Amino acid sequence: MTATTEITLRYFAWIREKTGRAEERVTLPPNLTTVADLLAWQATRGPEFADAFAKPTIIRAAIDQRHVKPATALAGAREIAFFPPVTGG
Template identity: 55%
Template sequence: MRVLYFAWVRDRVGTGEETVEPPQDVATVADLMAWLAGRGPGHAAAFADPGRVRCALDQDYATADAPLGTAREVAFFPPVTGG
C-alpha cells in the first residue's frame, strides 16, 4: 500500500511517501493511523491527535471508520486551506 503525506503531516512524518504492508487486522482508516503512529517518533507526532488528520482512499475523502478495502493509495493530511 502506498501512503502519501501532505503539509504538516508530511513535515512531522519526515517523508511525503512510503510503501507499507500493514497486518491483516488493520481494517479501517483509524486502524491504519494507529498502526502508522507506531512506526517512529515522527509518525507518532503526526498522528498524536487523529481528529486533526484527514484521509483520502484512492483520492476520495474517507472518514476514520471507513474500511481500507482494496485501496492502493492512502493519503493523510490536515483539513484543506485552498482558495
C-alpha cells in the same frame, strides 16, 4: 486485501514535514480494517510518526484520491493519503 499487499501511503503539509516523507510503499498488518485502525497504527511507527499522528481526530484521509471517514474500510485501497483539513482558496 491480503497480508502481503503493498500499498502507497502519501503525506501532505505538516504531516509530510513531521514524518519526513511525502510517500512510501508499505505492507499493512492484516489486523487493520478501517482508516481509524490505520491512524492508530501510524502513531506506533517511531517518534516522528508518534508526533505526526498524536491527534488522529484532526487528520483527514483519502483512499484512492477520494475523501474518506475514520470508519471507512481499507479493503482494496491502492493509495491512502493523510493530510490536515484543507486550506485552499
